[in-house]
Amino acid sequence: xxxWLAAAALLLIAGVxxxxxxxxxxxxxxxxxxxxxxxxxxxxxxxxxxxGYGRPAYVDLALVLSVLxxxxxxxxxxxxxxxxxxxxxxxxxxxxxxxxVVAVGTAATVLPLCVVTGxxxxxxxxxxxxxxxxxGGVATTRAVRHG
Amino acid sequence: MRIRSGxxxxxxxxxxxxxxxxxxxxTVDVLELAVGAxxxxxxxxxxxxxxxxxxx
Numbered sequence: 001x002x003x004w005l006a007a008a009a010l011l012l013i014a015g016v017x018x019x020x021x022x023x024x025x026x027x028x029x030x031x032x033x034x035x036x037x038x039x040x041x042x043x044x045x046x047x048x049x050x051x052g053y054g055r056p057a058y059v060d061l062a063l064v065l066s067v068l069x070x071x072x073x074x075x076x077x078x079x080x081x082x083x084x085x086x087x088x089x090x091x092x093x094x095x096x097x098x099x100x101v102v103a104v105g106t107a108a109t110v111l112p113l114c115v116v117t118g119x120x121x122x123x124x125x126x127x128x129x130x131x132x133x134x135x136g137g138v139a140t141t142r143a144v145r146h147g
Numbered sequence: 148m149r150i151r152s153g154x155x156x157x158x159x160x161x162x163x164x165x166x167x168x169x170x171x172x173x174t175v176d177v178l179e180l181a182v183g184a185x186x187x188x189x190x191x192x193x194x195x196x197x198x199x200x201x202x203x
Contacts, residue, residue, distance in 0.1 A: 061173075121169075121171075125170060
């Protein structure tokens with residue numbers, strides 16, 4: 001058990017668990033936001049596990065998830081949030097915290113991993129995954145806010 | 148936004164996708180490059196079609 005695996009376990013227990021719980025019950029708006037949190041945190045968990053277990057193949061899983069996770073959230077937001085939330089005069093719960101969580105979580109995970117990996121193509125891959133996560137967070141926040 | 152000719156835009160997409168492929172793969176091999184170039188061709192065609200569809 002090293003620090004990377006401990007961080008991944010923490011993210012799983014304190015992040016992905018509650019996200020999946022919220023994604024399984026409640027209003028559609030809250031569930032879409034929870035699904036977005038879950039995919040984001042799972043992507044970060046894969047990055048940490050790749051370093052903790054020493055298996056670079058897991059980074060490919062994080063890469064796929066960084067693209068498909070926000071895309072899935074956009075699909076759900078388009079299908080479930082058309083005009084309903086706007087009538088209630090508020091955004092779904094958890095939307096306000098989405099951008100800070102994406103920014104802080106991505107930076108806190110990708111930057112130490114880049115430092116440990118050292119210069120090379122693997123670091124560029126990590127930076128691309130971080131950029132995809134940030135862009136995905138911006139796109140999904142906008143989609144969830146504007147129904 | 149400048150209007151680009153079809154082949155030029157597709158070539159731009161192909162170059163970008165192939166560069167991404169080279170960054171992402173583990174060992175750079177001739178076979179890997181061939182697979183990446185072929186996949187980038189399909190991706191370039193799809194990207195240009197998607198861009199044109201989104202524009203309408």
